[in-house]
Structures are given as structure tokens and as C-alpha cells.
Amino acid sequence: MPELPEVETLVAQLREKISGCVLSRIVITRESILSSPKEAITKKLSGKRVQTVKRRGKFIRLEFEKDLTLWFHLGMTGQLIWTEEREKKALHQHLALVFEGKKDRLLFRDSRRFGEVFLANGNIASLPQGVRLLGPEPFEISGNEFASIFGSRKGRIKSLLLNQRLMAGLGNIYADESLYRAGINPKKRPHRLNRTALMRLHESICLTLKEAIRHGGSSIDDYMHLDGGRGVFQKFHQVYGREGENCNGCGTKIRRVPLAGRSSHFCPQCQK
DNA sequence: GAAGGCCTGGAA
């Protein structure tokens, strides 16, 4: 379940690895993961140089010459792996990028196939809605701006944090972890929180994300680094995946409740 | 604003 820290980690590794490289060939073995025509991708990108790699929300962008951008979303189980292709048909491999003069290639795998890949040019209109409507990055807004975005909402804070149109990058893990660190119950409705609490939440989100990035993200099921390594932030989770275990703060048992179709983990004592 | 659907591997 790659969220902002996992994507950020991969982006840094990709930038290091393929910036300046020329794409010689694209091998697409499952067209259904593409939301742009296969021919457009293969024809327009072949022979183009990667300028840099960036992140927007949970999306990865390979920026090529001529304003061409190849976007990846990893969904839940998407992986980008830099490797020499050994097994001819690696399981669930859908796409491979081959670069001039490189023995290793960039593979996109995704067992559950919630991920997607598409091509955009410099025109905003060439981006899907999911990107165009993306909210601001957590690190790029102030606590006050955060409070203005969320403060008048009447829904549950946890559900709202998952809404990428309000703010981009959080998923189930970091929403739960940030709420715990801010001492806010996931069921709370933001219009009933004061500005101080909202600003504290924004600070918790930024701190949690930065700490997770420092630890290479959380590797729970499928997430791995470009070289196959794992993140270690899961060792520092306070609530996510810890149902029934004791809260590190007060010893109360961590609870899990369904909310907005997914589970929320929290400490009933520390999060009021 | 809730619920269903996509999709598969792993646990119960």
C-alpha cells in the first residue's frame, strides 16, 4: 500500500538511477494497466531522455524531453524494480523500460492490478481527473491552510484525510498514524475541532511522513525499494496493524473499527 | 456520504 513516504522513497531512488538515461525500448505485456494508448506510449517515448523523476501525491512521474511525462500509480501492490531480467516471465510483470547502455531495466509489477500507467504531454487537459483534481501536498501548506481546508467539513476526519482532492498523499496507514500522534479520534468531525487541534494534526502528519521517509517507508506486504530492499517504518507504527496490542503511550488495547470502507486503528484512551 | 466493484494472495 504505497503512500506518500513509499512513493517518495522510490522517486529518490529512481531519480538517482535513471536521470539522464535514454529510453530505448518499452515492453508492454499487459495493456489493461495502461490508461493511455499503447502505441502513443511506445512511439512517443522511444529514444527520449529522462530528465528527472518527481512525485505528486501518490503518483510517480518520469519526466522526459519535450514535456512528455510517464505517470505511474502503484495502487496497492504495484512495484517498480530495477533489475537484470532473469526469469523471462516474472510473475505479474506488466511493463518494462529498457535504457540505452544499461544492463538492468525498470520493471513494473502489480499483482492486484489497481495500479495504472499513462502518458501526458505539457497540456493539463492530457491528465486524468484523478491528477487534475489532486489537492495540495501536505508539506506545501501551512497549518492554517490545512485548518481552512478541513475545518468546516462535517464528515469523519479519517475519511476526509483519505480524500486525495482535499490533500494528496495520505493513505490508510499514515492517516491512522498521524491521528494517533495528534491525539485525535478518527471518528471526530473536523468542524467540531478547534483550530489548534487541526494545526496539531497537520504538524503530526508532516512529522509522521518525514519520519517514514527517513525509514524508507513501510514494507508490510508487497512494498519494496527499487533494489528489492524493504522499508522499516512498520516497526514504528503505533496503531496501524496493532489491533489488540497495548498502546505504547498508556497501555490501553488498540482498537480497530471499520470506517469509510476500511479499518481505522486507534487508542481509545489517547485519542479523544 | 455510504456501498459496491475492480483484483489477487494469504489467512481463517
Added chain:
DNA sequence: TTCCAGGCCTTC
């Protein structure tokens, strides 16, 4: 064998 995990979109 059934259920569950969840990113995000569509439908009610």
C-alpha cells in the same frame, strides 16, 4: 471455501 486487505472510481 470464504473473507479480508485497500487505492480510487462509479453508483446509489
